[in-house]
Amino acid sequence: MANIDKDELRLLVADVIELEPNEVSDTADFVSELEVDSLTMLEITMRLEKKYGIKVVEDELLEITSLNRVHKLVTAKLAAVS
Amino acid sequence: MLVPLKGSWALIFGVSSGLGRATARALAAESCNVIGVHFDMADGQQAAEELAEELRERGVEAHFFNRNVAAAQTRAELVPLIKELSGVGPRIVLHSVAFGALVPFVPTESTPKSLTAKQMAMTLDVMAHSLVYWTQDLLAANLLPKGGKIYALTSSGSTRVLRSYGAVSAAKAALESHVRQLAVELAPYEIAVNAIRAGTTITPALLKIPKTPEVAERARAVNPHGRLTTPEDVAETIVLLSTTDSSWITGNVIGVDGGEAIVA
Numbered sequence: 001m002a003n004i005d006k007d008e009l010r011l012l013v014a015d016v017i018e019l020e021p022n023e024v025s026d027t028a029d030f031v032s033e034l035e036v037d038s039l040t041m042l043e044i045t046m047r048l049e050k051k052y053g054i055k056v057v058e059d060e061l062l063e064i065t066s067l068n069r070v071h072k073l074v075t076a077k078l079a080a081v082s
Numbered sequence: 083m084l085v086p087l088k089g090s091w092a093l094i095f096g097v098s099s100g101l102g103r104a105t106a107r108a109l110a111a112e113s114c115n116v117i118g119v120h121f122d123m124a125d126g127q128q129a130a131e132e133l134a135e136e137l138r139e140r141g142v143e144a145h146f147f148n149r150n151v152a153a154a155q156t157r158a159e160l161v162p163l164i165k166e167l168s169g170v171g172p173r174i175v176l177h178s179v180a181f182g183a184l185v186p187f188v189p190t191e192s193t194p195k196s197l198t199a200k201q202m203a204m205t206l207d208v209m210a211h212s213l214v215y216w217t218q219d220l221l222a223a224n225l226l227p228k229g230g231k232i233y234a235l236t237s238s239g240s241t242r243v244l245r246s247y248g249a250v251s252a253a254k255a256a257l258e259s260h261v262r263q264l265a266v267e268l269a270p271y272e273i274a275v276n277a278i279r280a281g282t283t284i285t286p287a288l289l290k291i292p293k294t295p296e297v298a299e300r301a302r303a304v305n306p307h308g309r310l311t312t313p314e315d316v317a318e319t320i321v322l323l324s325t326t327d328s329s330w331i332t333g334n335v336i337g338v339d340g341g342e343a344i345v346a
Binding site: 035037038039040042043045046049054055056057058 | 121123124125150183198200201204
């Protein structure tokens with residue numbers, strides 16, 4: 001599968017967090033800058049799992065703290081499957 | 083008058099784990115159908131599907147939904163489905179939801195992060211207020227039949243302090259208050275509402291709380307039965323209390339702990 005479009009991820013994350021896509025920068029920390037709580041983190045993760053057909057484990061929840069890191073994780077997971 | 087649960091419906095929030103799961107099994111054993119809500123990632127989802135299949139093998143209907151129980155959208159989506167599946171609505175509603183921020187109010191050396199306002203609000207919303215909003219929507223849709231029973235699970239954390247448990251303690255205190263309020267407001271409908279205060283029980287939720295082994299060891303040592311509460315202990319109580327149409331036991335915090343709380 002080709003590279004995942006970062007803006008596609010941005011739209012998904014922004015939708016869950018209920019912010020405008022332009023408020024979700026590549027590097028903004030979800031927890032400390034965007035006030036995302038753990039329930040919302042779980043929702044983001046589940047939406048990613050559903051959309052991209054990937055499986056995320058609990059430890060990885062701690063890793064996906066910015067859009068860049070989400071992109072890295074999703075890309076890696078898809079590369080592993082294909 | 084004791085009433086069999088065969089053919090009735092139960093709605094369980096937090097069905098995939100711990101006390102919710104044990105109660106689903108105990109109710110299915112009495113031929114009660116189960117509608118469950120849970121919020122799990124891929125592995126947890128698979129386990130939930132397996133549980134649903136296990137319940138069906140007992141001969142009951144089991145319909146599970148992987149959704150955020152605290153979201154208004156979830157209620158809007160599921161209430162019509164509950165009506166479609168059960169007709170009259172669930173005889174038993176169990177609120178068995180553990181999802182909150184386990185963070186101290188004040189930073190310490192070992193835990194430099196302290197609770198944010200957003201985390202506090204989320205914890206209260208999920209673990210307490212969601213009970214009220216679901217009850218409102220179910221009642222408005224005529225899905226809480228006479229003789230019905232609503233149970234919320236609380237812990238001794240509502241009146242005792244555990245490290246990093248502050249937001250959850252507040253949620254349990256609020257939950258118990260909501261139970262009392264709902265009990266009074268639903269009495270004219272002959273629906274009973276009670277909080278079940280389970281003793282220390284080893285569940286995936288408990289294991290998320292800091293220092294679980296010490297907490298569990300202490301509880302095991304004081305429990306007059308010489309053991310910890312199991313999910314089955316709690317599930318059995320819920321089944322037992324549900325086998326009457328009477329709403330006379332209502333508005334209580336009912337201890338199901340083998341005597342753990344009363345030992346000095």
